[in-house]
Amino acid sequence: MREETPRTVGIVWGLLVLNTLGSAGAKTIVPLPRSLIQMVTMGALVAAFALALAVNLRLRVRASACVFLLTLLLVPSMLSSAHLESGFGALFRCARLALFVGTLWLLSRWWDGGLTFVRHHIRLYFAVLGSVAAGLVVSPGAALPDLYGGRLVGALWPLTPPQIGQYAAVIIGLTVLLVLGRRTDRTSAAVVIVPSLVLLALTHTRTATLGLLIGLALAIGSLVLTSAAARRFFAWAVLCAAVAAVALGSVLQAWFLRGQSKENFSSLTGRAKVWDALLAAPRTPSERLFGTGLGDKSFGGLPIDNSWLAVYHEQGLTGVALVAAVLVVLGGVALLRPPSLSRACAIFLISYCAIASYTEAGLGDASPYLLHLAVAASLLATPAAATPPATSGVPRRRVPRWAQRSEVT
Template structure:
């Protein structure tokens, strides 16, 4: 006679418990990786105006450590490691190799090699995000826009809490996290442009787009950042023209825009001129706020053949203690002619690939991003280092690739 054995059945999920799908967890980790990359390019510097007295060592640890967090997160979600074959990322890898070679001969070896290592890890993380480039839901674009909204929200919150501190130099800056006016203007202009293109493409709801514009436009204007405004207008115009025959709302926006521009030119020309002058006289504006003197000094500096080809190694984009404020001269100074050629090739690849991309949201977004980066590159640096501009140029590159048959199955 056998003794009956009680079989214990596994306990079911508790009432109200809903397991999170694997795909949703992966998507959240990808979004967190992108947020960590954005935090890494929000370089921390000590500022007495901060509402929260963050020690300099702690702030730098948070900003620089976020890149390591991003690397660990992307390895956890991209298992086994797989990357997309990409001409753009190959050019970025060549830029990294060239930066390492030039930094090995830099005067300040330790700093240059650290920046090269950071650039290497930054590009590696971006490449490991390539499997998510062709998602139909535009995951990376939506994530970037949400991160921008969060950053702009902190700037606006600082303005509401302490307007005198945030506008200490008559230009809006971040006082919760140290964000200079130029960066604040860049982030707000980028958010406005992405919002406008997504709404014109029919991807973003009207109330979301309206809220974004209502918040971001005043932030941009209060920063008095001319480069961001001009780059925004150029990028939005090119993106809108690419959608002109795609959606009727784009044609309506152009008609309204022409009317507003005509009326504004007649009635608000003095206000616009005052805003653009930013309290400077004609000679200061012509000298690009002292930039031309720095640029002339860089071009006149004696160089050997090696330094002409490879540059002096990655630096903090300054020359004799003054900011270079030009991506192309900063690239030439750091990584020489070869580095500038790689940067130009990266921009041209994205621009040409976007031109031949089928008409739609992806093409318009890519054209806006690359046009913005090109216009801003004349008075801003970043395409040859780990920066928000390299992040956004890579975002543009991600939009020009089409889905493979394996991804559609």
């Protein structure tokens, strides 16, 4: 018997989403000081932890290997940040990660393998995309700036094209799976999927697009043997992909290249140069093992844009091993579960995060990627065993065997 999830849990999840939106991005229509944005996002995390604690005063939690490994990730983060090589900001980021993981522990009480957190995830990120669409309508020039090559950015809140693409891809994939599992109607799904697809196309985000396609293929493939709707969707998707490749091949290629040269494309928009420099930098044995401390996921003033290298730089080989263990454990549990909609959604989220980790940072710190993995962990959790209701507040007195015989009249 599943415990009813309080409405406050949805509010807490929304505050966690707000905290992970970040404070760096494009210029907004109304200039927002970065200090103000950081105050709002950090205040949202403190409020999330306080509300989660208020709704779970007895500190009842569910065993979760994912959150346990994230808790262990705090050890190399604190050990490396204590040297203050990355400044006092590293200790602040450690405190943020600790509050983030603590909030996940408090919410784990309601992780029962159901779709509650999937629905929260879709609603909240769709609201974020709604603000992006509103900014596009109000000021198309600010939403499609030349600085980002005409790619869609957040004009009301500073969101970058990869962020918007990530949010759009995740809710599209989850909504498609809900339709296949008959947990939502097609009209409601179209309201989410169609505008999200438009926004994803405007961001020109290749990582999000590939993550969506590969993640959906793996998730739907896990349902093919048990769902006729999944088989039909898979067949139609393959057919449509073949037709699009033939009829729109040049258009798709132009969208995928984004006007870049072959040299720029082969170096992953300059990312490979930063990666080579990071790997070639001299490090002490302590830095190799525990990293240099939590920072802004940059090296030499340039973004790292790779979760594994960012974790190696900031939390060392210990952090890399723990992050890898999170993905391996979640993936292994998903493979051992019988086919179901919850399992398919978990497979989509895990595979998406694994694919995006190659060109996006975030697996080692409080980020949307950790929220995606937390949703996957909630989907893979087993329902709590139902406790039989007590018949009375007074303990039942044992009756002797001789007294159990019926009277003879």
